[in-house]
Every structure is written in C-alpha cells, then in structure tokens.
Amino acid sequence: MTEPVPPRDRKRKWIWWAVGVLAMVFGLMQLFPATETNPEVLGDLAAPPAVAKILRRSCYDCHSNETRWRWYSRIAPISWVIASHVNAARQQLNFSEWATYYPQTRVRKLEWMGRALQTEQMPPTAYLLFHPDARLSPDERAELERWIAASLNQPGS
Numbered sequence: 001m002t003e004p005v006p007p008r009d010r011k012r013k014w015i016w017w018a019v020g021v022l023a024m025v026f027g028l029m030q031l032f033p034a035t036e037t038n039p040e041v042l043g044d045l046a047a048p049p050a051v052a053k054i055l056r057r058s059c060y061d062c063h064s065n066e067t068r069w070r071w072y073s074r075i076a077p078i079s080w081v082i083a084s085h086v087n088a089a090r091q092q093l094n095f096s097e098w099a100t101y102y103p104q105t106r107v108r109k110l111e112w113m114g115r116a117l118q119t120e121q122m123p124p125t126a127y128l129l130f131h132p133d134a135r136l137s138p139d140e141r142a143e144l145e146r147w148i149a150a151s152l153n154q155p156g157s
C-alpha cells in the first residue's frame, strides 16, 4: 500500500519536472548550432587609418567578414539571434566587400552610414551593453562624419 503524497511534495515534484523539461529543451537546442562563418574578405574598405580603426572596433563585428565570435555566441538560442543579426547586417553593409561595390552603391551606403550615425542607431544599443568599448565618442562620431562627407565629395574613392 502506498501512502498518499502530501500536497506540498506534489508541488515540489511539479517544479522539478519543469526544470527537467527546460533543461532538456535547452540541451536539444544545442543540437542545432547556428552557422557562424567568416567568409573570405573580398575587398576590405581602404579608409584612413584613424577611420578604419574606429570602424573595426565599433562596426566590424556585424558589418564585415571578420566577426569576433565570442563563447556565448555559440550557445543556442542566443547563437541563432546573433548569427541572424550578423547576416542581416552583412547584407546591408559589408566592409569586407566594400571594394567590390559599384561606386553608386558606395555612395548609397555612405549616405546610410551618415544617417545611422546621426540618429545614433548604430552601433545597436543591445550590442553596446555587452561591448561598451564599441561606444563612439562625440569626437569619433565627428571623425566618421567628416570621412563620409569627404568620400561623398570624391566619388570613386
């Protein structure tokens, strides 16, 4: 004969079941790793060193084929979110393919960059929380804006 389970214990059991199920789901997610790739650099942007340094620090993790994938970028489901962001970002603007863009495309992307900087949309806030070093100082923002203006004045650069 089995004793009836007291209600308190039944509640505890339910919690352990939930924890177990969550752990299993989390484990199963790991079987589907995101495809983190750094494709070949086809033609890196040739910007003045000061500008290149800022872009590398603040933008290259998403807008280049030289993403520094971190340990947490390998854990699902974070990995899925990060990989899809990087893919979306590369599609819009990829400094590793800059030299392969048509001049007209470069102009458009420079204009976009100017707008994204002015409205402080880039780098994204969520990224800055994890990478405070990517924050742009007002001076760096101004440096980038000067470079964008100069490049727009001299098509083909």
Ligand code: HEC
Binding pocket: 055, 058, 059, 060, 061, 062, 063, 085, 086, 088, 089, 092, 093, 109, 112, 113, 114, 115, 116, 117, 121, 122, 123, 124, 127
């Ligand atoms: C954490 C990743 C990340 C970083 C770092 C980042 N971006 Fe982006 N960026 C994105 C994503 C994702 C998109 C695509 C957004 C979309 O498709 O809606 C994007 C889009 C853009 C666009 C396309 C046009 C627009 O306004 O939507 C420009 C221009 C841009 N970024 C510039 C920059 C610059 C300049 C930097 C560095 C100062 C930077 N980004 C840093 C993720 C990033």
